[in-house]
Amino acid sequence: MSATDMLSQRQTLRLCTAGSVDDGKSTFVGRLLHDTKSVLADQLASVERTSADRGFDGLDLSLLVDGLRAEREQGITIDVAYRYFATDKRTFILADTPGHVQYTRNTVTGMSTSQVVVLLVDARNGVVEQTVRHLTVAALLGVKTVILAVNKIDLVDYSEAVFDEIKAAFSAKAGDLGIAGPHVVPISALKGDNVVERSTQMDWYAGPTVLELLESIPVNSGRALELDFRFYIQYVLRNHATDYRAYAGRVNAGTISVGDEVTAGGRTTTITHIDTADGEQDSARAGESVALRLADDIDLVRGDLISAGSAPQPVREFAATVVGLTDKAIAAGQAVKLRLGTSLVRARVGGVDKLIDLDSPAGDIASPESFGLNDIAHVTIQVAMELPVEDYAARGAVGNFLLIDQASGSTLAAGLVGTRLR
Structure with a gap:
């Protein structure tokens, strides 16, 4: 297989960053983008100029993420900022979410489609209320993989004792919420320690960098496929001249094939055809938009559920x-x-x-x-x-x-x- 083919077949991981105010989320994302060489030259030049104008020593990498005018002026993240980057091993869709408590609803949005959540804490403050809030939301939304990035470790002299204390407190809280074995990494987003490149300041830490974790964590994109078939009707398609009737929608979960038995409107029937914009196909799976034709004439409307397996009551x-x-x-x-x-x-x-x-x-x-x-x-x-x-x-x-x-x-x-x- 050629290098081009290998790159085209890379898996995509969806992740979300979260944390309390001033824990360095935007700087962390900026560091991730910068060190994976995912920043265009003109973007980098603009950040260099703005950083210099503000008297910043070096690059203010948070400027790569905080795109709204209000965010730049206040120095905080307000909206969910989506960023895309890639390495030789994977492509990534990252949602950088706000830290302020009044924007928790935005964090819910960012986490709802994420397979991995990267929570940041300030090493000087440890686990705080907003850390627990975001961990709770992750548990609610069924996110099983959480990475805790203990940021600003340089401001506590790269202390192993401080790191161990935060790791123990966070792991206990994660366990209470049903999230087993969270990954905990000491980082400095500002200086680049253990984000993409391994730090030379912490001989006591032998674990992976954040990027190494993101490149190796299994992509659990098939979880919806493991459920029984679920299909909520969005629109009833009719053609009276040909007696065509089909039920259009998106497959929410599971898979279905022509000939499979389903339940709809309290009755049992079978799938006779699966139609798409490109013609008929033999099967459909979670995430696909299709139109289903049934063997029996059943009175169904928008909102009704077509299901298979263990149908909900x-x-x-x-x-x-x-x-x-x-x-x-x-x-x-x-x-x-x-x-x-x-x-x-x-x-x-x-x-x-x-x-x-x-x-x-x-x-x-x-x-x-x-x-x-x-x-x-x-x-x-x-x-x-x-x-x-x-x-x-x-x-x-x-x-x-x-x-x-x-x-x-x-x-x-x-x-x-x-x-x-x-």
């Missing part, structure tokens, strides 16, 4: 964990709209069972009156019509939903069916 009430995405308080008994798959139905927050207090393992607030922006809460949801609901899995392939304000149409919260932290 329709319910009128279910438990979930939600993350608040709006300043507006959401109270028990509040009427909302719920979007699950392609369904949009009337619903009610039947109860706010618990508000998760991330500062204390035993300080959760039982039966609070409401939850709001950035809060993580266990709730009970009641729906006006039966829906096929199943537990959250495979980073949102199934079991995720949104709560929407009935009046304004704005999104109030993102929810995960069945998930419970404690």
Whole structure:
């Protein structure tokens, strides 16, 4: 196989960076881009000029990431910044997320599609509330691989004792949340220690650099394929002249082939054709957009589920964990709209069972009156019509939903069916 063919077949890893304010996320991402030679010459020249104008000693690598004017002026990350880079071994899609607590909802967005989360902490501060918050969100979203980058290790004289203390505290918290064996790396994003190049300042650390981990961690892109087939109908395609009827949508999970038995509208039938823009095909898998034709004439509409295997049972009430995405308080008994798959139905927050207090393992607030922006809460949801609901899995392939304000149409919260932290 030629070098060109090998490069074209590289796997893609999606990752997300997170951490508290001023832990150096943007500088870390800038260092990653710079040291993997993923920065164009004109970009680098612009960063050099701006760094010099600000009196910065060397390159302010955070300027490679903080692209919004408000971010540059305040010196913070506000929005999720997506960056793409590659090495000889892999290509990467990286989401750099904000550190401020008021932007936790942006962090949820960045983590929701990530296979790996790189959490940064300041070696001088160790594990703080926002570290635990981001680790909790990662656990909620089903992220199993977390790298803790203990940044600014140079500011504590490359202390092994400080590193060991942070590693122990973080590993214990990760274990409590069901994330086993997190990778912990001492780094200096500013100086380049253990980000891409191995540090010469820490003889006591013999582990991999962050990039070496990213290049070797298995890419778990097939998790949705391991689930039973799930397909929410987006549109019913009809041609009365030819009696053509097909159900268009995106395969959320699993695989399906012509001749397979499925359940739809409470009835069992088989797949007769799988249509695409390029013609018919014999099978479809998670992530593909197709139109399915069925052997039987079943009354199906947008939002209905076509499934195979262990089909979820329709319910009128279910438990979930939600993350608040709006300043507006959401109270028990509040009427909302719920979007699950392609369904949009009337619903009610039947109860706010618990508000998760991330500062204390035993300080959760039982039966609070409401939850709001950035809060993580266990709730009970009641729906006006039966829906096929199943537990959250495979980073949102199934079991995720949104709560929407009935009046304004704005999104109030993102929810995960069945998930419970404690």
